[in-house]
Amino acid sequence: MSRPQSQAEYLARLVPPSVAGINRRSLLAGAAGTGALLGTGLLAGCGDDSGSGGSSKDVSLGSNQSDPKPKDVLVKVTDGFKTSSGVQVAVNTVDHNTFQENINNYLQGKPDDVFTWFAGYRMRFFAQKGLASDISDVWSKLSGYSDAFKKASTGDDGKQYFVPATYYPWAVFYRKSVWQQHGYQVPTTMDQFTALGAQMKKDGLIPIAFADKDGWPAMGTFDILNLRINGYQFHIDLMAGKEAWTSDKVKKVFDTWAGLLPLHQPDSLGRTWQEAAQSLQQKKSGMYLLGLFVGQQFSNDEQDDLDFFTFPEIDPAIGAKALDAPIDGYMMARKPKNEDNARKLLEYFGGKAAADINLKNDPAVLVANSGADVGGYTALQKKAAELVGSATEIAQFLDRDTRPDFASTVIIPALQQFIKNPKDIGGLTSSIENQKKSIFTD
Structure with missing residues (x-):
């Protein structure tokens, strides 16, 4: 159930920093072949x-x-x-x-x-x-x-x-005691979500804990936004190389994400997921989009204070029933x-x-x-099982729903580049699409 710990560091060790994009992919592919x-x-x-x-x-x-x-x-x-x-x-x-x-x-x-x-x-x-x-x-x-x-x-x-x-399952986690202290309510729409984030900022909290030093956590954000904006089938087809990353649908995902970045914990590329989880645990952050394994960073006494909600609806025609639940x-x-x-x-x-x-x-x-004897499930586990049981579609997570080489050598650096510079969405999506065409025709 463990997630990777140092994706970016590993890639940096494996491939010199001067080697980027498709060249890095080619080098990895060549090494794998030999x-x-x-x-x-x-x-x-x-x-x-x-x-x-x-x-x-x-x-x-x-x-x-x-x-x-x-x-x-x-x-x-x-x-x-x-x-x-x-x-x-x-x-x-x-x-x-x-x-x-x-x-x-x-x-x-x-x-x-x-x-x-x-x-x-x-x-x-x-x-x-x-x-x-x-x-x-x-x-x-x-x-x-x-x-x-x-x-x-x-x-x-x-x-x-x-x-x-x-x-x-992946969901938005929070500490009940913090929300009770400030009177926060679970948002069900994107407008409510962004308004909640703005209020958290006023209250001196980091609205959304965030980390991407490991390379993979940002994939979860892309996944949920694409599922909410474009629906499950488009997301799966995009992962399979059947849809264009240069489409307006994908650009809308990045544009929506760019609007949310100011609510995210800054300097995320230098932070591990565990460190971001500790920010939530220490009551410095109000929310954290991550997998249920976030609970590993909480003591047994704190488990009852941990709760979550599914990421809110963006398009009423699509709803909020699809989610990532990797197996x-x-x-x-x-x-x-x-x-x-x-x-x-x-x-x-x-x-x-x-x-x-x-x-x-x-x-x-x-x-x-x-x-299994699920009578031993905690309240959080029971709620998580119910969430998965009520989902209309379940994705496996970006790096599991697409080719391994595409996820590791194209998407990871692309999402990290987006986090650094969210303004050049056109250039970013064109770069992803060009590399996708090369990889998916191998």
């Missing part, structure tokens, strides 16, 4: 020739769960698997961002038997390339999943390649060294026992398996 990045140690320890310790009873797991909380939870889940099966899991944890950026040549090299990944487009992308194994037989043993979760786990060929574990889970490499144990591990990950361990240890996620 497997050059594997020699840098970015995924050191994954897919070792030794078969994760050499024991036939072992199974290896490549994990991007690098934040402390989800990393600790995964240890507890794999311990549960060992207790029930006698199979040891060798977990190779890599910084989420490094894992994500190097995933292509990782899977083409000597990957772990099982690896953490995402549902939807990103899963289908690697399944279609033959870099993941069909696990339909594992799905035949699973129960407790809705058709929507199965669909999100299914490749273009109709076979399953993914086991969902947790998910989390995290697991896939199996195309040629696992210990295939039988890999399938056993995936079956365990998809079962009630693993879901219950997740629930017990992390209040900042929701579990995909409906058979």
